[in-house]
Amino acid sequence: MGTQAVELYREIPNNLRNHVSQICVLNECSHVGLLHEARTIFNEISSKTESTITTMADCLSRLFMFDEAQKLIEDYEKTNTPSIVMYMFLLSGARNNRNSNLSEQIYKQMKTLFPNVKESLAAGVVLLSNIYSSLGKHEEAKTFRSNQIEELGVKVKVGLSWTEIKGHIVHLKAHDYSHPQSTEIYAKIDRLQSKAIENGFIFDSSSMARSLNENETIESVLCDHSELLVIALNLIQEPAPKFIQAVKNLRVCGHCHEFTKVIAKIELCDIVVRDANRIHHFYPNGQCSCQDHF
Ligand SMILES: [Zn+2]
Ligand SMILES: [Zn+2]
Numbered sequence: 001m002g003t004q005a006v007e008l009y010r011e012i013p014n015n016l017r018n019h020v021s022q023i024c025v026l027n028e029c030s031h032v033g034l035l036h037e038a039r040t041i042f043n044e045i046s047s048k049t050e051s052t053i054t055t056m057a058d059c060l061s062r063l064f065m066f067d068e069a070q071k072l073i074e075d076y077e078k079t080n081t082p083s084i085v086m087y088m089f090l091l092s093g094a095r096n097n098r099n100s101n102l103s104e105q106i107y108k109q110m111k112t113l114f115p116n117v118k119e120s121l122a123a124g125v126v127l128l129s130n131i132y133s134s135l136g137k138h139e140e141a142k143t144f145r146s147n148q149i150e151e152l153g154v155k156v157k158v159g160l161s162w163t164e165i166k167g168h169i170v171h172l173k174a175h176d177y178s179h180p181q182s183t184e185i186y187a188k189i190d191r192l193q194s195k196a197i198e199n200g201f202i203f204d205s206s207s208m209a210r211s212l213n214e215n216e217t218i219e220s221v222l223c224d225h226s227e228l229l230v231i232a233l234n235l236i237q238e239p240a241p242k243f244i245q246a247v248k249n250l251r252v253c254g255h256c257h258e259f260t261k262v263i264a265k266i267e268l269c270d271i272v273v274r275d276a277n278r279i280h281h282f283y284p285n286g287q288c289s290c291q292d293h294f
Contacts, residue, residue, distance in 0.1 A: 002032030009041070019049045026052060030059035031278065031293045050076070050083055057086045061093025062293060066102060069093070084114045088124065095127045098135060103128050122154045161226035161273075163234060163246045172229045179229075181236060186224075188232040193219045196262045204255065222255045227273055231260065235267060242268070248275045257294065261286050 005028035012021055022045055029038035038059045045052055053076050060069035073086050087110045094103040107124050114120065125148040132141035149156060162171045172179060179185060193203075203219050227248050234244040252260075252275045264271045265286035273280045281289035 002028045002034045002037075005029075006034065006037050006041075019052055023051050023055050026055040026059060030055060030062055032291055033063060033293050035059070035063055035065075050080065054083060054086050054089065058089040058093075061089050062096070064093060064097045066090065066093065066097075066099075082113045084110065084117050084120050087113070088120060091124055091127050095131050098131055100128075100131050100135060103131050118152045118154045122149060122152055122156055125149055125152070126156060157250065159226050159248065159250045161230045161246050161248045163230040163244070165233060165237065170230065170233065172226050172233070174226050174229075175224045176226065176229055179233065181233065184236045185229055185232045188236050189223050189228060192232070192235075192259075192263055192266060193223060195266050196259065199262065199266070201259070201262050223259065225253060225256045227252060227256055227275075228259065228263075231263060231271060231273075235263075235269075240267065240269075242270065244269060244271045246271070246273045248273060251275045251277050252280065252294070257288065257292070261288055 005025050009017070009021060009025040022041070025041055026038055029035070029041070038056065042048075042052070042056045053072060057069045057072050060066070060072065069090055073082075073090070076083075076086070087106055091103055091106045091110070094106060107128050110121060110124055125145055129141040129145035132138075132144060158173055160171050160173050162169055164170070170179070176182065197203075203222055227246055230246045231244055234241055234246075252273060257280070260271055260273065260280070260282050263269070264282035264284055268284045270284065271282040273282070275294075278290060278294060280294065283289070
């Protein structure tokens with residue numbers, strides 16, 4: 001609700017606006033792509049904090065305005081110690097833009113500036129290897145990922161999703177076959193895929209994070225992420241719910257986001273997924289509350 005957020009912010013008297021309200025409104029602009037409003041508000045802020053600058057850098061990166069975002073970061077670093085969060089946002093924008101050169105450059109800078117922030121560097125490695133995969137370079141992605149993770153000596157966070165089924169919390173990971181109803185879960189996903197294809201949905205191989213093994217299809221690899229499994233688990237319950245809630249510990253990927261929009265439409269169901277970054281409300285009309293800015 002970016003426009004409403006900006007209007008509300010404008011109603012706050014000047015002397016009552018603080019860095020919290022500034023971050024909120026800039027973040028809102030960032031997530032719905034209101035560049036002009038974000039710039040205007042940002043320029044009005046007299047004392048900019050690390051968080052306000054980070055949020056503005058995120059906004060610019062999401063819109064692929066990397067030169068301006070980098071300039072902002074450079075200016076900040078003239079008088080402050082570098083902040084890894086700013087670089088993560090840059091990298092995330094470069095990933096969305098499938099810009100491997102820029103991503104490599106940002107990751108190198110991160111390694112030089114923050115050699116000890118290993119968890120964030122590992123997240124950076126995953127982002128970069130996903131870019132290689134999205135360009136079809138699955139071998140390069142795999143080698144880069146395993147070499148860098150080994151060098152950092154950290155464990156990559158496993159993607160998990162949670163949901164509530166008949167009063168019990170269930171959690172599943174990607175490619176999970178541990179649930180007693182897993183045969184039905186995967187059968188449901190197969191049916192959803194067929195219906196999605198009938199409705200013109202295209203399974204985009206550039207979203208794949210790895211190459212195909214024997215007996216796998218693009219559809220099967222794309223559709224076994226944990227959030228899709230818990231959504232399917234909800235849908236095989238009797239009666240099937242019209243409102244589904246799930247939580248994921250990582251950010252939802254581009255494919256799962258597109259596919260969940262289609263599922264909500266096919267099943268005429270509201271689906272709310274809270275990921276590591278935000279809440280997505282998928283409506284039965286096939287749209288998401290984030291308007292694809294995530
Ligand atoms: Zn996914
Ligand atoms: Zn969304």
